Amino acid sequence: MSSADATTLSSSIGQSCLSYPPGAHVAPLPETDRFQSVEIVSLQVPGKQRMVHDRKNSNRILVLDLAPEDSGKTIDIRFAVRRIEKAAYEASKPGESYLAPDRLVPITEEFRTTARNVVSGKKEDLVRAGRSTIM
Numbered sequence: 438m439s440s441a442d443a444t445t446l447s448s449s450i451g452q453s454c455l456s457y458p459p460g461a462h463v464a465p466l467p468e469t470d471r472f473q474s475v476e477i478v479s480l481q482v483p484g485k486q487r488m489v490h491d492r493k494n495s496n497r498i499l500v501l502d503l504a505p506e507d508s509g510k511t512i513d514i515r516f517a518v519r520r521i522e523k524a525a526y527e528a529s530k531p532g533e534s535y536l537a538p539d540r541l542v543p544i545t546e547e548f549r550t551t552a553r554n555v556v557s558g559k560k561e562d563l564v565r566a567g568r569s570t571i572m
């Protein structure tokens with residue numbers, strides 16, 4: 438990779454623990470992948486901390502166990518990120534797990550009928566999607 442193909446950024450997360458009740462709290466962290474390299478430059482956080490890896494979605498997560506004495510303290514995480522420019526690409530289709538029904542989004546004949554009635558007569562996908570969000 439040539440230096441003309443990459444951009445280096447600095448980023449930070451800073452927020453107060455003021456509104457957090459005691460207990461475990463999580464902060465997702467950026468990860469290195471084929472389009473960026475991420476380095477944690479500094480990590481200044483109150484309470485007990487541990488890093489966990491979400492196997493399902495491949496995310497790195499900082500877990501903080503905060504106590505009442507951590508109230509008002511600042512969470513300060515600083516990153517150095519090197520982004521690699523890439524050409525536009527066609528997005529992949531969502532996986533089946535994102536399209537499957539669950540208890541919050543059931544797929545029943547009643548919902549199918551309602552959806553068909555809402556988009557009846559609409560020919561273009563964009564118009565059909567916009568119409569269904571208005572109702």
